Amino acid sequence: xxxxxxxxxxxxxxxxxxxxxxxxxxxxxxxxxxxxxxxxxxxxxxxxxxxxxxxxxxxxxxxxxxxxxxxxxxxxxxxxxxxxxxxxxxxxxxxxxxxxxxxxxxxxxxxxxxxxxxxxxxxxxxxxxxxxxxxxxxxxxxxxxxxxxxxxxxxxxxxxxxxxxxxxxxxxxxxxxxxxxxxxxxxxxxxxxxxxxxxxxxxxxxxxxxxxxxxxxxxxxxxxx
Numbered sequence: 504x505x506x507x508x509x510x511x512x513x514x515x516x517x518x519x520x521x522x523x524x525x526x527x528x529x530x531x532x533x534x535x536x537x538x539x540x541x542x543x544x545x546x547x548x549x550x551x552x553x554x555x556x557x558x559x560x561x562x563x564x565x566x567x568x569x570x571x572x573x574x575x576x577x578x579x580x581x582x583x584x585x586x587x588x589x590x591x592x593x594x595x596x597x598x599x600x601x602x603x604x605x606x607x608x609x610x611x612x613x614x615x616x617x618x619x620x621x622x623x624x625x626x627x628x629x630x631x632x633x634x635x636x637x638x639x640x641x642x643x644x645x646x647x648x649x650x651x652x653x654x655x656x657x658x659x660x661x662x663x664x665x666x667x668x669x670x671x672x673x674x675x676x677x678x679x680x681x682x683x684x685x686x687x688x689x690x691x692x693x694x695x696x697x698x699x700x701x702x703x704x705x706x707x708x709x710x711x712x713x714x715x716x717x718x719x720x721x722x723x724x725x726x727x728x
Contacts, residue, residue: 509534510631513561514541514593515548515579517571521616525565525593532624541565544572545579549586562631565593566610568601576601580608591630593623599644606717607703609710612636637716645717654697654718661720663690667708668715 512529514522526538539561542548551560564583568576576592583590592605592613602613611630614623626636656664659680666676673691677684691711698705698714705711715721 510563510627511537511539511561512563512565512627513539513548513588514565515543515545515570516541516565516567516593517543517569518567519543521567528620529624529627532620534624534628544570545574545582546572549582561588563611563627564588564590565614565627566590566605568592568594568596568598568605576605576610577608580605580610584609589630589633591626591636596641596644602641603645603717606637606713609713613638613641615641635713635716642716642719645719654694654701654703654714656694656697656718656720660690660694660697663687664694664711664715665720667691668712668721 514525516522516525522541526540529538542551545566548564566576566579566583570579580590580592590605590608590610592602592610594602594613594616596602596613596615605613612626612635614626614636618626629636662680663676666679667673671679673684673687676682676687680687694711695705698711703714703717705714712721
């Protein structure tokens with residue numbers, strides 16, 4: 504009996520051996536993960552999609568951080584997200600600055616190339632279902648990056664962001680912290696302004712969730728948005 508793939512994956516990596524090898528491994532995973540032929544760059548991948556009879560050619564894109572065209576991971580993630588793709592960084596993940604850039608661009612998670620294939624498959628499934636996947640090891644590396652410019656949030660701002668990222672609505676946050684709804688809105692306005700000041704804009708609720716994860720304010724769990 505044959506099964507239609509539950510999830511379609513595409514791989515963007517400038518090393519053909521990685522694309523071919525990972526494609527074969529995913530097909531053999533037994534999780535019915537369909538695999539599309541990937542590309543060496545995001546531009547090439549998006550061009551293939553725009554010329555295809557199926558514009559949305561994958562559910563999840565495995566994205567390498569260091570592509571041969573020296574493109575910015577943040578811009579790559581943003582371009583893919585803008586076209587409706589979920590993005591799982593698939594890299595040796597040894598460059599924290601590039602990891603931060605990809606996460607700031609909307610990447611849904613990070614998976615190391617050294618991880619077992621089974622772990623990568625689980626990460627793909629999680630990302631496909633809307634969850635954020637960042638290991639504690641990766642978070643620790645990000646938090647330990649001394650060269651990183653964090654938003655200087657005060658204790659109350661961190662409390663508000665923590666509750667907001669956890670899925671609470673503004674009235675609920677106000678009741679929890681014994682402050683008015685207008686105060687909550689003002690705190691959120693200040694939080695967004697501070698992230699913008701350090702070149703980490705957070706216009707949406709999901710953006711704020713990502714910033715909270717990056718800064719260790721909340722764990723990398725699925726947000727309720």
